[in-house]
Each structure stands twice: as structure tokens, then as C-alpha cells.
Amino acid sequence: MENFIEFLQGRQALCLAEAEKLARDNRMDEANLQKAQVNIFGIFVTVAQIPNQPPDFLEHKIEEIPLAWHKSLEAAIKHGDFEKETVERAKIATMEEIKAELTRMQGG
Secondary structure (H helix, E strand, O other), rough: HHHHHHHHHEEEEEEHHHHHHHOOOOOOOHHHHHHHHHHHHHHHHHHHHOOOOOOOOHHHHHHHHOOHHHHHHHHHHOOHHHHHHHHHHHHHHHHHHHHHHHHHHHOO
16 A cells, blocks of 8 residues: 555656746646645545555445545536536546556556
């Protein structure tokens, strides 16, 4: 689990640095997407550090947490809210990256 947390923290730091760079370049929409990714990585740093959980706890959270994002994405598409759609897609893509890395680290 330590390696997974290090991965999350590393990706979080990279996204934060990129957000700061984009903000300096006055590219606020892109900076905000990076900040959304920072938050997702941070959520999973916290989840991965919750003590005394069953072995499948993290995998369950990886499936459970983005359910609301998928619903929000559907609503954004339905209402033509491109900005919200973009944010939800970025969050879901970040979640897929986290899921893939956990699977890779578990040898699956």
C-alpha cells in the first residue's frame, strides 16, 4: 500500500505543479482541471490510509466514489453544460488512472 500512496502523492504533486504553471500562463480552465485531479488523488491518499479496513476496501471505494461523477456527467451532457461535462470527464479519467495503477501494483 505504501507504493500506491507514493504513486498518488507523486501524481498529486505533478498535477499541482502543472496547475500552478497553467495559472501563471492565465490558462485558468486548464488549471482548474488539474486542480480537480489534485483533489481526486488526495481523496485516494486519504482512503488508502484508513486503518483496519477489509482487503477489498480500496477496490470498493474505487468503484463507489465515481458513481456520483457518472451521474453528474450524464446530467451535464443532457443539459449541454460543457464546462461541467469536461470536469466530470477529467475526474473519471483520473479515477481510471488510479484504478489501473492499483491493478498493476497488485499484479493484475
